[in-house]
Amino acid sequence: MTQNTPFSLDPRFEGGSFLIRRLSLCQLRLQDDARWPWLVLIPEVADVREIIDLSETDQAALLADIRTACDLVKLLAAQTGFAVQKLNVANLGNIVGQLHVHVIARHEGDENWPGPVWGFGQAVAHEAGERERLVMALRSVV
Amino acid sequence: MTQNTPFSLDPRFEGGSFLIRRLSLCQLRLQDDARWPWLVLIPEVADVREIIDLSETDQAALLADIRTACDLVKLLAAQTGFAVQKLNVANLGNIVGQLHVHVIARHEGDENWPGPVWGFGQAVAHEAGERERLVMALRSVV
Numbered sequence: 001m002t003q004n005t006p007f008s009l010d011p012r013f014e015g016g017s018f019l020i021r022r023l024s025l026c027q028l029r030l031q032d033d034a035r036w037p038w039l040v041l042i043p044e045v046a047d048v049r050e051i052i053d054l055s056e057t058d059q060a061a062l063l064a065d066i067r068t069a070c071d072l073v074k075l076l077a078a079q080t081g082f083a084v085q086k087l088n089v090a091n092l093g094n095i096v097g098q099l100h101v102h103v104i105a106r107h108e109g110d111e112n113w114p115g116p117v118w119g120f121g122q123a124v125a126h127e128a129g130e131r132e133r134l135v136m137a138l139r140s141v142v
Numbered sequence: 143m144t145q146n147t148p149f150s151l152d153p154r155f156e157g158g159s160f161l162i163r164r165l166s167l168c169q170l171r172l173q174d175d176a177r178w179p180w181l182v183l184i185p186e187v188a189d190v191r192e193i194i195d196l197s198e199t200d201q202a203a204l205l206a207d208i209r210t211a212c213d214l215v216k217l218l219a220a221q222t223g224f225a226v227q228k229l230n231v232a233n234l235g236n237i238v239g240q241l242h243v244h245v246i247a248r249h250e251g252d253e254n255w256p257g258p259v260w261g262f263g264q265a266v267a268h269e270a271g272e273r274e275r276l277v278m279a280l281r282s283v284v
Binding site for chain 1: 191192193194201202205208209212213228229230231232233234235236237239248255256257258260261
């Protein structure tokens with residue numbers, strides 16, 4: 001019933017993240033939280049909440065985009081002097097149901113290590129110039 | 143340097159989960175926490191911490207196993223009368239570094255909705271008979 005609905009981005013992503021570019025399936029966005037190197041992938045497919053709601057072709061494209069985002073979050077971390085010990089790759093969607101995958105760099109001693117980042121404290125917005133620098137650095141390599 | 147190391151399961155998985163069976167790449171295990179329908183996938187590949195450390199072939203196999211686990215966690219939820227509103231599919235690994243993917247069913251009003259399950263409160267172990275029943279129910283369909 002929703003096959004003809006065009007894709008639209010949940011406004012909460014517009015407010016809390018910045019578009020880097022479109023990858024094979026997903027929008028790649030910089031999460032507006034300077035506490036961690038944090039990217040978000042949002043498949044540009046309408047009305048999808050779960051990974052398994054995607055076609056298998058789109059799932060494979062999402063996987064390729066996750067690979068790209070994992071490489072890029074390391075670059076993002078390098079730009080901010082954040083030493084990466086572990087990546088967290090996750091689809092939760094308990095708050096914003098539109099399908100999205102978080103790709104976050106973590107290290108021992110970070111703001112909530114070893115706990116999860118979601119729901120922890122308050123986001124620390126990037127300063128505008130710094131955000132622009134980071135978005136440009138990421139755009140230059142994808 | 144570790145190419146010839148055989149796969150071995152981190153003992154913390156032995157203690158906190160139960161083997162259902164091996165899928166295409168992964169051990170599929172029932173997490174010993176009755177608060178949520180909760181499965182864990184552990185690729186049987188030695189010395190791997192990140193999804194992107196797997197070969198692309200193994201990543202595709204992991205994706206297939208995630209699909210299976212998503213279907214099975216719904217079955218697990220049905221067995222325990224847990225109404226599924228959202229799946230959480232995540233690789234964190236901040237505590238146990240061996241690569242593993244959580245597949246968890248969630249609903250509004252569950253023990254920590256809409257927050258994440260990791261690090262929240264104390265696990266509630268399955269009663270032995272109930273655990274056996276659930277493992278058998280899952281084994282009967284995969």
